[in-house]
Every structure is written in C-alpha cells, then in structure tokens.
Amino acid sequence: MAIIEVDGLCKSYGGRPVVDGVDFTVEAGEIFGILGPNGAGKTTTVECIEGLRAPDAGAVRVAGLDPAADRDRLTRILGAQLQESQLQPKITVREALELYAAFYPRPADWRGLAERLGITAQLKTRFGALSGGQQQRLFIALALIGNPEIVVLDELTTGLDPRARRDTWRLIEEVRAGGVTVVLVTHFMEEAQRLCDRVAVIDRGRVVALDAPARLVGRAAASTVISFAPSGRLDETELASLPDVASVRREGDRLVISGTDETVNAVLTLLARQGVTARELRVTDTTLDEAFLDLTGKEA
Ligand SMILES: Nc1ncnc2c1ncn2[C@@H]1O[C@H](COP(=O)(O)OP(=O)(O)OP(=O)(O)O)[C@@H](O)[C@H]1O
Numbered sequence: 001m002a003i004i005e006v007d008g009l010c011k012s013y014g015g016r017p018v019v020d021g022v023d024f025t026v027e028a029g030e031i032f033g034i035l036g037p038n039g040a041g042k043t044t045t046v047e048c049i050e051g052l053r054a055p056d057a058g059a060v061r062v063a064g065l066d067p068a069a070d071r072d073r074l075t076r077i078l079g080a081q082l083q084e085s086q087l088q089p090k091i092t093v094r095e096a097l098e099l100y101a102a103f104y105p106r107p108a109d110w111r112g113l114a115e116r117l118g119i120t121a122q123l124k125t126r127f128g129a130l131s132g133g134q135q136q137r138l139f140i141a142l143a144l145i146g147n148p149e150i151v152v153l154d155e156l157t158t159g160l161d162p163r164a165r166r167d168t169w170r171l172i173e174e175v176r177a178g179g180v181t182v183v184l185v186t187h188f189m190e191e192a193q194r195l196c197d198r199v200a201v202i203d204r205g206r207v208v209a210l211d212a213p214a215r216l217v218g219r220a221a222a223s224t225v226i227s228f229a230p231s232g233r234l235d236e237t238e239l240a241s242l243p244d245v246a247s248v249r250r251e252g253d254r255l256v257i258s259g260t261d262e263t264v265n266a267v268l269t270l271l272a273r274q275g276v277t278a279r280e281l282r283v284t285d286t287t288l289d290e291a292f293l294d295l296t297g298k299e300a
Pocket residue numbers: 013014018036037038039040041042043044045
C-alpha cells in the first residue's frame with residue numbers, strides 16, 4: 001500500500017524550476033532513498049512531503065493527507081529531522097527531548113531513545129556545546145520522539161564518524177522493523193545500498209531512475225571497476241577507447257576505469273605496452289557509485 005504519493009510535483013524558485021515533474025510512491029514499511037547530486041531538488045521534494053513548501057503544480061499525498069493543507073494532522077504521523085537553526089543553542093539535550101515529547105499524544109520514551117542514540121552522557125549539555133555528530137543524533141531522536149508512522153531523514157549521517165554512522169544504520173533498521181516507513185535523503189551510496197529497499201535518483205529536478213539498489217547496479221553499463229595508481233603518464237583518451245569502457249576518471253593519484261572483464265585485460269595489456277606499472281591495483285564489481293555516475297554524470 002502506498003503511504004506517500006508524489007505526482008507530477010513541480011517547484012520553481014524565482015522562475016527557475018528546481019523540481020520539474022517528480023513522480024514516485026513510497027510503500028508503507030519500506031526504506032525509500034532519494035539520491036542525487038548537489039542542487040538536484042531532493043530537499044525541496046521532501047519539504048513538499050513534510051508540508052514545509054507548497055508545490056507550484058502536481059500533488060503530494062501522505063497517508064491520504066495534503067501535507068501543505070493538513071500540517072497539524074501530518075505532524076502527528078510524520079517525524080522530520082530538524083535543521084540546526086530550529087533549536088536554541090542554550091537548550092539542553094534533556095530539555096529538548098522533554099519539550100518535543102510534550103508536543104505528541106503518544107511520545108516515545110525519550111530516555112530509551114537517548115540511550116539508543118548514545119547521547120545519555122550529554123543530557124545536561126547545551127545544544128550549542130554538542131559536537132556535530134552529537135547534534136545529528138539529537139535530531140534523529142527528535143524525529144522519532146512522536147512515535148511517527150513515517151520518518152523523513154535528510155542527510156542522516158552527514159558529520160558522523162564511521163562507527164556512529166553504522167550505529168545509526170542499525171537504529172534505522174530497528175525503526176523500520178517496528179513498522180515505520182523511512183524516507184532517506186542521502187549522499188552516501190553505501191548507506192543507500194545497505195539500507196534502502198528502493199532508491200529514486202533525482203537529477204536536475206527529475207527522477208532519472210527508480211529501483212532497488214541492486215537492480216540499479218545491475219542496469220549500469222559497466223560490471224567491473226579497475227583502479228590503480230599508474231607509475232607513469234597514461235593517456236586517458238587512449239584508455240577511454242579500450243573495449244567496453246563506460247568511464248575513466250581520476251581520484252587523487254588513482255585512475256578509476258569502469259567497464260567489463262574485457263576492459264581489465266585491455267587496460268593491463270596497454271599498461272604493459274607502455275611500460276607503466278599499476279600500483280595498488282584493485283578490481284571490483286560495480287557499485288551504486290558507478291551506477292549513479294552512469295545515470296547523472298556526477299559524483300553524489
Ligand atoms: N528558498 C530558496 N530560494 C531560492 N532557491 C532555492 C531555495 N531553496 C533551494 N533553492 C535552490 O534550489 C535548488 C535545489 O535545492 P535543493 O536543496 O532542493 O537541492 P538538493 O538536491 O537537496 O541539494 P543538496 O544535495 O545540495 O542539499 C538549488 O539550486 C538551491 O540553491
């Protein structure tokens with residue numbers, strides 16, 4: 001059953017369309033990812049779902065409600081991650097949790113949430129004195145405090161260290177196991193691949209692909225990625241003309257070439273012919289990173 005329906009959504013700022021006919025539905029109980037390069041229109045799209053912005057055209061329905069017109073009822077079923085500016089720097093973590101719990105008829109136990117998010121030691125700390133990662137965890141706790149049916153998390157783990165990121169992923173999986181629908185805007189491909197049942201890739205205000213992460217990877221032009229630090233100069237145009245090459249790019253001193261097994265052999269032959277050694281050579285299966293580059297031509 002679809003719990004969120006976005007149909008022909010359009011939004012312009014100063015006459016410039018930033019969301020340009022976005023369609024998708026989110027099924028109840030799924031973790032739905034929204035991926036896209038900077039400025040693609042992801043936040044604007046979720047702000048229309050949260051009722052924070054009214055669409056210029058098209059329709060959004062959340063559990064049958066029109067978010068822009070029914071914000072009061074919407075906030076009882078939808079929890080959203082706050083932006084930094086929405087909390088006073090002097091409020092303590094405990095005060096924020098108690099205050100937000102008081103807004104809802106059936107709040108979650110804030111002590112339990114603080115425990116699961118690892119911010120119990122900070123209960124007396126003022127918001128302004130928290131580290132970026134601690135602030136982020138408090139925002140997640142506040143998004144969940146009303147026991148929502150749907151939670152919208154925008155850039156969930158930005159600013160978290162790898163350990164805290166993994167803890168947060170586990171928490172999101174638990175939240176979903178409790179029946180909550182999760183909409184996740186993310187720049188992290190690993191996060192999308194690990195957590196999301198389906199992902200919409202948005203580019204320049206349009207959905208350019210929508211599928212399970214594994215199926216998006218399967219549809220990518222390339223199946224294999226070869227990367228290495230060349231010991232000498234290599235002509236990128238020559239690399240790009242090798243069999244089955246989908247893309248060639250530089251990452252620091254490394255070259256990253258996506259293609260097929262045949263590309264790997266051809267690259268190694270070219271290197272041998274030119275007397276260049278491939279240092280720290282890696283050959284891996286295509287990931288969502290490459291599929292995303294294929295779809296949008298950009299890094300997330
Ligand atoms: N209130 C606003 N007024 C004018 N332009 C805006 C406003 N909000 C967003 N924009 C512009 O609209 C475009 C889309 O922004 P949006 O935040 O939806 O993209 P995004 O995909 O979430 O990007 P990011 O990944 O960088 O957060 C951007 O070019 C942004 O600068």
